[in-house]
Structure formats: C-alpha cells, structure tokens
Amino acid sequence: MFKPLTKCLAQEQLEQPEQQKPKPKAIPVVKHIAEFAIVATAVSVLATVAVLVSASPYAKGQAPSHDNCNDKYSVVSPGGIAFSDFRGYEDWATASSARQDEILKVIVANPTMINAYKAGVPAKGQLFPDGSKIVKLQWKQKKSTEAQFAVDVPDFFTQVFVMEKDSKRFPKTGGWGYAVFNYDVASDKFTPDAKSLSDCGNACHTAVKAKDYIFHPYEKR
Numbered sequence: 001m002f003k004p005l006t007k008c009l010a011q012e013q014l015e016q017p018e019q020q021k022p023k024p025k026a027i028p029v030v031k032h033i034a035e036f037a038i039v040a041t042a043v044s045v046l047a048t049v050a051v052l053v054s055a056s057p058y059a060k061g062q063a064p065s066h067d068n069c070n071d072k073y074s075v076v077s078p079g080g081i082a083f084s085d086f087r088g089y090e091d092w093a094t095a096s097s098a099r100q101d102e103i104l105k106v107i108v109a110n111p112t113m114i115n116a117y118k119a120g121v122p123a124k125g126q127l128f129p130d131g132s133k134i135v136k137l138q139w140k141q142k143k144s145t146e147a148q149f150a151v152d153v154p155d156f157f158t159q160v161f162v163m164e165k166d167s168k169r170f171p172k173t174g175g176w177g178y179a180v181f182n183y184d185v186a187s188d189k190f191t192p193d194a195k196s197l198s199d200c201g202n203a204c205h206t207a208v209k210a211k212d213y214i215f216h217p218y219e220k221r
Helices: 009-015 029-055 111-118 204-209
Strands: 093-100 105-111 133-143 152-165 177-186 188-191
Touching: 029 111, 029 133, 093 133, 105 111, 111 133, 177 204
Parallel strands: none
Antiparallel strands: 093 105, 105 133, 133 152, 152 177, 177 188
C-alpha cells in the first residue's frame, strides 16, 4: 500500500521532535536598553536646551550687553548709591543737553521722571515722585573733521552724574540722592568718584530748590 503523499501542516508539526520545532523569535533585552538610552538622552538634551534658552537674555527681552564684561552695575558710590539703581539708563529718553568748556552733556531720565515732566512738574511747585531718576552723561568733545561746517562732537566718554528721588533715604537733601561714576577709556571700567557722597550735589542744586532741585527742564522737541 502507498502512504499518503501529503499531510496536514499541523499534523506534521505535531509529529516533529521537540528540538526541531521552530521557536518564536525574542527581541534581545540589550536592544530595549539601547533604545531606552537613546530616548532618555534625547529628552535630557532637549531639557538642557530649554533651560539655556529660558535663561538667555534674548528670552527675557534683553539684548546681551558689553556691560557684562566690566560689570559696571556692581559699582557703588561712597554714599551708598548703587549704579544698578540706574540700570537701563542707556535707553532712557533725553530730557535736555548742555555744554561746558570742552565737555558735552546729555541729560536722560527714567520713564517715571519723564512722565512727571510731561505732566508739568516742576511747574507751580509740583514735585517729582519717588522713583524719579535722572542721569547726566558727559563726553570730552572735539571738532568734527568730517562735517562741512564747524561743529563739536563727542570724543570719548568720561563720566556719569546721577540723581534719584527717595524721600525716605535722603530726607535731608530734598529727597534726592547724588553720585558720580567716572569712566576710564583704557580699562573700559567705571569707578565711583571718591568725593561723590549722597549729598555731593545738594549744595549746588539748592539754587534751584523751587524746581525740586532740578536744573534742566524737559526741552521742547
């Protein structure tokens, strides 16, 4: 008798010895670990980037500044007035300007003081509110060699004279504190003037006490 030529696949598998049966493929544990490590590393990198971006001056709406090199905002006057009280003065609005011998001066004020100026202070005995700050920037001047007419222009920066209104801190000087910070071109650093006590400008500014001790009005523009 002839044997059947074919058998059902299931039957053949059942008849195979145990050692010959195909075994299911298993994914190596090492592969799982490697894949997990890659994902974890990527997440870590992204988290680090996010922290760096959030800490960046750009993320806070601030442009990186050269001031970080000389750290001028760490300087404090002998009278206890910190340069950092006037942080951002580089972008404050101009109130007025002046010229003395070979020095050019530009007077800028913070938004609190500019708003008070525009509201009419110090006319009719009105006083500037606490928080008002004003800065006089000074340059050594020179004759322009480029203009087609005679004109003086800034040569190099020399000094910052500051005033801030705080009635509680400076009750004896009309509420105003004063300081002077000198600038050295060679070292690119600011240093407090040794004579700039918190009342250093009061004797001079008493002459304009009726205008809340401020010489310069907000000039028409």
